[in-house]
Amino acid sequence: MNDPLRAWHRLADTGVLLDGFHALKHALRFGAEVPVAVAVDRAATLALAGELAPDVRDTLDALLTEVPEAAYRSLVARPHPTAVAALAVRPSRAGQLETLARVPRNAPVVVLDNPRNLGNAGAVIRLAAGFGATGVVTTGTLDPWHPTVVRGGAGLHYATAVERLEVAELPAGPLFALDPEGEDVRGVKLPDDAVLAFGSERSGLSAELRARTDRLLSLPMRPQVSSYNLATSVAMTLYHWSASGGAPAF
Template sequence: MTDAVPDALTAWRRLASAPASAVLLDGFHALKHALRFGAEVPVAVTGDRAAALALADELAPDVRERLAALLTEVPHATYASLVPRPHPTAVAALAVRPSRAANLRALSRTPRTAPVVVLDQPRNLGNAGAVIRLAAGFGATGVVTTGTLDPWHPTVVRGGAGLHFATAVERLDAGELPPGPVFALDPEGEDLRGVKLPDDAVLAFGSERSGLSAAVRARADHLLSLPMRPQVSSYNLATSVAMTLYHWSATGGGPHSS
């Protein structure tokens, strides 16, 4: 065991002792994305440094040097003891969670060039992670959750593949939604295909089971519906968000618009 190993483990345990400010990056791709989008990553470990750097050579040469400087190889059993479920890439890191104040500034800043996605009382951690990954891909300003689900829960971060650091992610009350016209998805709403969504839209999605809460529905300036075959109950939450963000992008929004 080299001197670097005990130093890395000491740093890991120190950061892990403050879970409110430490974010587990589970796997190579989560670490890759976090580094690309400016995360502060004090410690990263791997059970196979050569394999991790080979992945970087193939998939992420832009962060290869930073990974080489950051990754400490530890025995595989040690790596496995640090994470809830070992990842196939045998890579894990701890990042510093962005401050709530910084995220709130990003969410409230106007004018905006991309919508904010609101997940109203979501229940499924994996779905929330998938939505954050989608939002990052479309260049959304941020993702807000209402209710009890923590959008920075390790399972959500795993589902988001480290892309929490590419957008502003916070939990807020229904009365604290960011500024902008609220477009809420509801079966009784106007067909999305006939509406042009503005860049400063706040796009609100209810849970698959119960739909929008009364508080968020009351905040809505517009109700929108997704095209759906009769007798189909609902779409998956992440699918609904993807369809709506794609519509926004295809009608003039998005990071590649002129």
Template sequence: MKVVLEGFHAVKHAVRFGAVVETVVVLDRGEAVAFARSHAPDLVEWFGERAVEVGADEFVRVIGKSHPTGVGAIVERPRVEFGERGAPLVLLDNPRNLGNFGAVIRVAAGLGAGGVVSIGDVDPWHPNVLRGSAGLHFALPVGRLGGVEELEGEVIAFDADGEDLRDARIPDDAVLAFGSERHGLSGAVRVRADRIVSLPMRPKVSSYNLTTSVAMALYHWELFRRAS
């Protein structure tokens, strides 16, 4: 299956993490190489050799829309496997906001999570999710589960009613479960959870953004992992 990457940074990340690129199109090869020279020196040669310069109409035909960086690519969607993990797996329970979904993948990649999976009807490889991740789908496994029965390992769910995260330790092979932005954790995930923890929050503040919550949880895991 093929997926479309929009923009220089999405293509940059995909290439760095081993994506199989079918074609990369640019509106101006010289500008694309110059952009690589300033933002991704490791890929200057790659863009110089692989980029195909096309007109604006052809760019839209291939990528589906224009992009300010004038860069886009068609790549193969990788097969995803979730085996033994040395880092927590992030579970999104029926996420609804595609941009937030992509941002979660981006922060999970940056903090070295073992992968990002979802339960629900949203395709984790939807173009809007890809756009939000800036191509970092290729930095870690990203997929969708059929239900909570497929989860393996200790499930730590995040909810305001749980124990304070600062008093908890997250094992390397844990599953960190986060509810949807509007409805929170589903009953099925809540029942499956081995522990429920809460993020520290100042009184009168109602909630955090989903991406912020995932970042806080993964940073907590990484901080105490380094200290141990």
């Protein structure tokens, strides 16, 4: 690309910011279309790829353009230690919805009901990708493709379906919601087509989602401990699903 900075500014309003080497690496691995990528030190970035991600090194070699540090810093709100950034094409909403609605499913859909913390949402998407979940859905106002969420997800939005929906639009399947008043999750086998819902960090499950829930579940917790972090709760629940025989073949 002859003028990466011009291309960047042309695509900035619609592109997904991949902030740092690892976000770009993951996005490329899972099929993201990346029109522009820049680095302050191209040779160092390619050396890092050769060490940590040789599967994408050649793609990076063809894609990456070196820019001055001042130019790089003008493109990102928070410069990443690797001094690498890229813009990717966001998957179509229609394609995301098709993935979420596909039946039969061999892995759960994770629902974050009205989440508030962008970093937590990113961490959940990273977890979902690692466990092979079908997707992550948010309800409420938080945009799951916000740059801070993508940074927290390390580019793994492209490894699972990620979309924002209304509660009434949630995918089909038995809906299990995590709540302190629910039955112990350790006694329940979660089916592969489960929809696993988690309330917001402050107020828990919304009344609308609670009304749609088929079964309330709780995580084991020592008395007098108030709660787990949202991402920790998702990790524990997905691990329980995986350990009870639900893990898909990778």
